[in-house]
Amino acid sequence: MLKKALENALTSEESNELISAFDQIGDIIIVRIPDSLLSKKKIIGETLLNEVKVARSVFYQASDVEGDFRTRNLEILAGEENTETEYKEFGCKFVVDVENAFFSPRLSTERERIANLIQEGEEITNMFAGVGMFSIMAAKKKKCIVYSIDINPVASKLCKKNIELNKLVGNVISINGDASEIIKEQLVNKSDRTLMLLPERSDEFLESAINTTKNGGIIHYYSHIHADKKSEAGKLSEEHYLQVTPVQSKILGSKIVRAVGPRYYQTVVDVKISK
Ligand SMILES: C[S@@+](CC[C@H](N)C(=O)[O-])C[C@H]1O[C@@H](n2cnc3c(N)ncnc32)[C@H](O)[C@@H]1O
Known part of the structure; x- marks a missing residue:
């Protein structure tokens, strides 16, 4: 789905380089981008924001999950810079800060x-x-x-x-x-x-x-x-x-x-x- 949304922004070769797994959590999208495509991260973010209707923010995951708190650094690519969102799972509601x-x-x-x-x-x-x-x-x-x-x-x-x-x-x-x-x-x-x-x-x-x-x-x-x-x-x-x-x-x-x-x-x- 990520590759499809980016058809117009990237060549098919570049698209293949993209890690296809990305996380959507409530109205936030978190995407991992290989080094070779970092120069295109803004256009990747903007395309995703436009194509994924429910998305409010697109972040680039700039570090692994690390440290005592097991958290990660995120960089805003497009949309609102707010890392809190609501997520639903098996009938429960959660406010999470990604x-x-x-x-x-x-x-x-x-x-x-x-x-x-x-x-x-x-x-x-x-x-x-x-x-x-x-x-x-x-x-x-x-x-x-x-x-x-x-x-x-x-x-x-x-x-x-x-x-x-x-x-x-x-x-x-x-x-x-x-x-x-x-x-x-x-x-x-x-x-x-x-x-x-x-x-x-x-x-x-x-x-x-x-x-x-x-x-x-x-x-x-x-x-x-x-x-x-x-x-x-x-x-x-x-x-x-x-x-x-x-x-x-x-x-x-x-x-x-x-x-x-x-x-x-x-x-x-x-x-x-x-x-
Ligand atoms: C891998 S996460 C698991 C979180 C949760 N079980 C979940 O699945 O969403 C590990 C959690 O352990 C917490 N943590 C790390 N060291 C801890 C400690 N010494 N005592 C209590 N919590 C700790 C981190 O802040 C982090 O939220």
């Missing part, structure tokens, strides 16, 4: 999977909750209490706003701070289920995840794993988890969440712990 707090529309299948696993009455610790996507979808689907922690103040503030928007005050609790500190101070042995969606640093935070999880509770352990064969990625992450965990654990399952590079995958291992 530059100042982590957000990815590409995790929606995983969010639905987790929401379906939750049992009525569960307490859940979401250690790296961002603007509350997983927490709110879970609490909208099942009656449960979710402690929704994030270290980024912008993410925690938006999470609070999203809790109100979805009428989940009291069911989802937004807490700003470092997950290990918050757990130590307020959430030891509190959760039936713990989410660890910071795959780059799961091993570092595993002890805190175990701390907040009750005996017999479940941890969703996300990580990044190299695998020559895609079919082996899940098994390899299970083996990795079993090597690093200090507690007795029963593996309930594992899967690839998404590819993050060549032969490199984000995976999740679901485990039931005994302590």
Whole structure:
């Protein structure tokens, strides 16, 4: 669709160089542009703004997702320079800020999977909750209490706003701070289920995840794993988890969440712990 919209602005050769994947989040479009086409970024932005009817702003993604807050730098190409927008997923409404707090529309299948696993009455610790996507979808689907922690103040503030928007005050609790500190101070042995969606640093935070999880509770352990064969990625992450965990654990399952590079995958291992 991106290439089609740009037919008049780029030669077919240039069009082929464009990375066809781009994200549309509410009325914002975020596009990645290869170095060879950077001189044409303005015309790319303006064409997209004209061609995609719902678009209000087109941004160029000028950096990878990086730093503690897992955010990215965006540069306005066309339209309004406002990085906040409203996004809808499975009947929930979210205000997101695509530059100042982590957000990815590409995790929606995983969010639905987790929401379906939750049992009525569960307490859940979401250690790296961002603007509350997983927490709110879970609490909208099942009656449960979710402690929704994030270290980024912008993410925690938006999470609070999203809790109100979805009428989940009291069911989802937004807490700003470092997950290990918050757990130590307020959430030891509190959760039936713990989410660890910071795959780059799961091993570092595993002890805190175990701390907040009750005996017999479940941890969703996300990580990044190299695998020559895609079919082996899940098994390899299970083996990795079993090597690093200090507690007795029963593996309930594992899967690839998404590819993050060549032969490199984000995976999740679901485990039931005994302590
Ligand atoms: C990959 S994002 C996941 C966000 C969210 N679960 C989602 O799917 O939209 C990781 C989040 O962890 C937060 N984070 C990083 N270090 C943290 C820490 N020590 N304690 C709590 N949150 C942290 C970042 O601010 C970021 O929002």
